[in-house]
Amino acid sequence: MISLSVVDILGFLLAATRWTLLLSVIAFVGGGIGALLLLLLRYARPAVGARFMSLYVELLQGTPLLLQLFLVFFGLPLLGIDVSPLLAAGVALTLYASAFLAEIWRGCVDAIGRGQWDASASLGMKFFLQMRYVILPQALRIAVPPTVGFLVQLVKSTALASIVGFNELTKAGQIVTNATFQPVVVYGLVAVIYFCMCFPLTYCARMLERKLSISR
Amino acid sequence: MNAHATPLPIDANAPMVEMRNVNKWYGKFQALKNVSLAVAKGERVVICGPSGSGKSTAIRCINWLEHHEDGQILIEGVELTPGFKNIDLIRREVGMVFQQFNLFPHLTVLQNLTLAPRKVRGIGRQEAEETAMRYLKRVRIAEQAHKYPSQLSGGQQQRVAIARSLCMEPKVMLFDEPTSALDPEMIKEVLDVMIELAEEHMTMICVTHEMGFARTVADTVVFMDHGEVVEVAPPQTFFSAPSSERTRAFLGQILGH
Numbered sequence: 305m306i307s308l309s310v311v312d313i314l315g316f317l318l319a320a321t322r323w324t325l326l327l328s329v330i331a332f333v334g335g336g337i338g339a340l341l342l343l344l345l346r347y348a349r350p351a352v353g354a355r356f357m358s359l360y361v362e363l364l365q366g367t368p369l370l371l372q373l374f375l376v377f378f379g380l381p382l383l384g385i386d387v388s389p390l391l392a393a394g395v396a397l398t399l400y401a402s403a404f405l406a407e408i409w410r411g412c413v414d415a416i417g418r419g420q421w422d423a424s425a426s427l428g429m430k431f432f433l434q435m436r437y438v439i440l441p442q443a444l445r446i447a448v449p450p451t452v453g454f455l456v457q458l459v460k461s462t463a464l465a466s467i468v469g470f471n472e473l474t475k476a477g478q479i480v481t482n483a484t485f486q487p488v489v490v491y492g493l494v495a496v497i498y499f500c501m502c503f504p505l506t507y508c509a510r511m512l513e514r515k516l517s518i519s520r
Numbered sequence: 521m522n523a524h525a526t527p528l529p530i531d532a533n534a535p536m537v538e539m540r541n542v543n544k545w546y547g548k549f550q551a552l553k554n555v556s557l558a559v560a561k562g563e564r565v566v567i568c569g570p571s572g573s574g575k576s577t578a579i580r581c582i583n584w585l586e587h588h589e590d591g592q593i594l595i596e597g598v599e600l601t602p603g604f605k606n607i608d609l610i611r612r613e614v615g616m617v618f619q620q621f622n623l624f625p626h627l628t629v630l631q632n633l634t635l636a637p638r639k640v641r642g643i644g645r646q647e648a649e650e651t652a653m654r655y656l657k658r659v660r661i662a663e664q665a666h667k668y669p670s671q672l673s674g675g676q677q678q679r680v681a682i683a684r685s686l687c688m689e690p691k692v693m694l695f696d697e698p699t700s701a702l703d704p705e706m707i708k709e710v711l712d713v714m715i716e717l718a719e720e721h722m723t724m725i726c727v728t729h730e731m732g733f734a735r736t737v738a739d740t741v742v743f744m745d746h747g748e749v750v751e752v753a754p755p756q757t758f759f760s761a762p763s764s765e766r767t768r769a770f771l772g773q774i775l776g777h
Binding site: 441 | 609622635636641685
């Protein structure tokens with residue numbers, strides 16, 4: 305057993321927090337791009353893409369993230385692809401985020417009335433022009449609050465990456481606990497750090513929600 | 521990007537719009553029954569009829585917002601067929617004004633007018649804005665150019681919607697009950713704009729209950745009921761001596777108060 309001061313513990317945990325943030329950013333950016341592609345598939349004609357999209361979303365929403373993480377971490381090496389814990393966690397969380405974001409954004413696009421499609425079509429606009437200039441800009445406004453809300457979920461979900469040995473915040477907490485035998489102090493601090501990352505986001509989401517509802 | 525697409529194989533001698541025995545079903549419900557209608561260049565046609573008579577469906581088929589299942593629809597001799605690749609080329613020539621205006625709420629009035637000319641026709645920003653201002657002046661709303669649609673009254677929004685369609689310089693304008701969602705005091709300002717357009721011999725197909733408009737500016741009045749074209753006549757004949765009993769009953773209902 306090593307004796308560490310609270311400041312030492314905090315320093316160690318904060319160093320690992322960088323990896324939690326990095327993983328969150330990777331998952332959010334990757335998931336966002338994936339979701340946008342799924343969304344275009346969903347609304348493009350012919351509608352075969354829509355079937356694929358809903359199957360993909362169903363599969364990823366209907367299985368635990370932990371299992372997705374295992375499948376990527378243990379599955380990719382079977383295909384001869386060597387995966388580091390960061391890569392495995394990044395891929396799994398990206399797939400997971402893309403499915404959820406695609407579903408959230410689909411709801412937002414559906415909220416845009418049929419008339420907007422009709423009007424832009426009647427002006428000779430093709431699908432990508434309609435999406436780019438008419439539908440998505442409007443959907444984006446409604447999408448901000450639920451998207452930020454999901455981002456909070458995502459930050460917390462990165463904790464699962466500790467199970468495949470990725471040295472992020474939760475994993476660092478386990479290591480420090482094993483060294484110090486002070487689980488309450490250590491995990492308490494870990495919780496505070498997560499809260500400090502998530503609270504600004506939820507606060508931000510609430511502000512945006514209020515602001516966007518006023519401007520409507 | 522689409523500005524250099526191949527031109528349509530237009531037949532200049534063909535009617536502007538022609539429907540030949542068009543049928544359409546929604547499931548088992550037949551919305552259009554053997555609808556035939558020819559609209560010449562410069563002709564102003566008013567379509568009237570009770571709600572659910574298929575008149576909106578008919579004009580929505582003309583720019584392929586609804587698809588007919590049987591029969592032919594031709595725009596200047598170019599047939600709209602399922603799998604028709606260049607529907608956007610047709611739509612550029614066919615303007616449409618909707619009951620609910622359908623302005624783009626996230627764009628200013630000016631941006632509403634310049635979006636399609638710039639992105640679809642590939643016109644430069646300055647030229648598009650000059651054209652837009654010209655049409656905004658024509659619908660007497662130029663001073664609102666930098667406002668958002670939600671800041672305008674219904675009548676103003678509908679006039680903007682008309683200007684937006686005109687900015688694409690269409691060959692034919694479709695109006696789908698353009699005054700039905702308006703408060704009574706705003707109907708006139710929209711009708712005035714439409715009358716001006718009609719006086720300039722814009723080809724117009726207008727679904728409306730405004731019989732005064734039909735009487736003064738239409739060349740032809742069409743009466744539809746239960747998905748069928750019941751009567752096609754010039755307004756004098758249509759209002760004074762309709763040939764069909766169903767037309768008489770309809771006119772009695774809407775004019776008899």
